[in-house]
Amino acid sequence: MRITQGCFSFLPDLTDEQITAQVEYCLGKGWAIGVEHTDDPHPRNTYWEMWGNPMFDLKDAKGVMMELDDCRKAHPQDYIRLNAFDSSRGLETVTMSFIVNRPDIEPKLRMTRTESRGRSQHYAWETRR
Amino acid sequence: MAMPEAQSSVDGPPTSVDLAEEYHASGVAEILDELDRELVGLKPVKQRIRETAALLLVERARRAMGLTHEAPSLHMSFTGNPGTGKTTVALRMANLLHRLGYIRKGHLVSVTRDDLVGQYIGHTAPKTKDILKKAMGGVLFIDEAYYLYRPDNERDYGQEAIEILLQVMENNRDDLVVILAGYAARMDRFFESNPGFRSRIAHHIDFPDYDDGELLSIAESMLSRQGYHFDAKAAAVMSDYIARRRRQPHFANARSIRNALDRARLRQANRLFEESVGPVNAEQLSTITARDISASRVFAMDQPNPLEISS
Numbered sequence: 001m002r003i004t005q006g007c008f009s010f011l012p013d014l015t016d017e018q019i020t021a022q023v024e025y026c027l028g029k030g031w032a033i034g035v036e037h038t039d040d041p042h043p044r045n046t047y048w049e050m051w052g053n054p055m056f057d058l059k060d061a062k063g064v065m066m067e068l069d070d071c072r073k074a075h076p077q078d079y080i081r082l083n084a085f086d087s088s089r090g091l092e093t094v095t096m097s098f099i100v101n102r103p104d105i106e107p108k109l110r111m112t113r114t115e116s117r118g119r120s121q122h123y124a125w126e127t128r129r
Numbered sequence: 130m131a132m133p134e135a136q137s138s139v140d141g142p143p144t145s146v147d148l149a150e151e152y153h154a155s156g157v158a159e160i161l162d163e164l165d166r167e168l169v170g171l172k173p174v175k176q177r178i179r180e181t182a183a184l185l186l187v188e189r190a191r192r193a194m195g196l197t198h199e200a201p202s203l204h205m206s207f208t209g210n211p212g213t214g215k216t217t218v219a220l221r222m223a224n225l226l227h228r229l230g231y232i233r234k235g236h237l238v239s240v241t242r243d244d245l246v247g248q249y250i251g252h253t254a255p256k257t258k259d260i261l262k263k264a265m266g267g268v269l270f271i272d273e274a275y276y277l278y279r280p281d282n283e284r285d286y287g288q289e290a291i292e293i294l295l296q297v298m299e300n301n302r303d304d305l306v307v308i309l310a311g312y313a314a315r316m317d318r319f320f321e322s323n324p325g326f327r328s329r330i331a332h333h334i335d336f337p338d339y340d341d342g343e344l345l346s347i348a349e350s351m352l353s354r355q356g357y358h359f360d361a362k363a364a365a366v367m368s369d370y371i372a373r374r375r376r377q378p379h380f381a382n383a384r385s386i387r388n389a390l391d392r393a394r395l396r397q398a399n400r401l402f403e404e405s406v407g408p409v410n411a412e413q414l415s416t417i418t419a420r421d422i423s424a425s426r427v428f429a430m431d432q433p434n435p436l437e438i439s440s
Binding site for chain 1: 233236255258259263265266301304
């Protein structure tokens with residue numbers, strides 16, 4: 001099942017050139033970029049693992065792409081996303097986020113129902129491989 | 130309605146390139162003129178930069194015509210004594226390479242050993258990579274590069290930084306240009322012990338010392354940039370000062386001149402305070418007189434004492 005979260009996730013996967021162009025856009029706005037990865041794309045899993053610190057003061061997208069390549073090499077079967085942080089409000093706000101790497105076989109999100117008191121049902125989502 | 134010129138440019142690469150026009154259109158002419166105008170002396174350096182620019186322009190024309198071309202190696206080393214304008218030229222070089230399209234952004238990241246080498250094991254690699262990422266698309270200027278290599282301490286982390294640098298210089302030739310700078314003798318020793326650097330650096334540019342006349346015109350242009358000027362006698366005293374200062378230890382070309390001028394401005398301010406009665410005019414406020422310079426200790430020292438630094 002194709003996981004859709006962040007920008008561009010309903011589009012075909014971005015090529016490296018397209019990612020570079022997006023990163024250039026972010027840097028042009030003065031945003032810092034962070035690389036994060038996870039093997040659990042559950043929508044409640046907000047905090048992915050950071051691949052190094054977010055990168056500040058970059059002038060060119062190549063620096064981000066180098067980190068992304070390293071991360072892909074280390075975790076080829078993980079989800080990897082780029083987060084852009086905007087500091088103009090005095091704190092670093094995630095202002096743009098998009099997935100740049102997916103595993104070959106994506107896990108499924110499955111809904112489970114739990115019967116509880118008074119015939120009411122509790123719903124939950126579960127990632128299944 | 131046939132347009133033969135347009136047609137041929139669509140069909141394939143252009144068959145001829147007007148180099149002179151390219152030269153002007155790319156803005157290189159402007160930068161080289163600026164270099165000539167604003168930097169005093171440095172003849173061999175300007176010559177080398179001109180040659181490099183010509184090579185890059187020709188390479189670009191070859192690429193446009195579809196001839197075989199190889200991305201030229203642009204890493205450079207600037208050697209010369211302190212105060213000979215290495216950093217200033219590096220800044221111009223970044224601008225030049227940007228205009229020619231060899232680097233994408235054209236900024237200069239100026240670092241020394243402290244910015245690259247870490248304090249403990251595992252600290253160096255991320256630190257060096259961080260700097261390299263910031264320099265991507267521009268020029269990385271490593272001042273006093275020989276401090277990276279400390280032969281007396283084999284566990285020094287500098288070696289690690291050198292290895293990462295070499296790797297990036299090789300693999301990311303399109304993304305950044307590295308300029309190493311330092312004093313000539315120590316740079317030579319550095320290259321001898323790190324043959325990897327020598328073979329990866331194509332352009333070695335040597336910065337000569339300024340002669341006395343050049344230093345005087347540097348002094349005058351520095352002053353005029355700050356809105357000051359010498360009076361008639363002060364210029365003569367200044368050239369005398371330069372000749373004496375050169376014979377003393379710790380002479381750093383243009384930097385010594387800048388420091389001397391800073392101190393002359395200090396004395397001028399003091400003199401105005403102590404002597405002026407009534408209001409002073411703009412002319413008085415911006416004139417450096419002979420007295421402001423001749424009060425320097427350089428004139429008091431006939432036999433230079435190497436332990437003392439002039440003030």
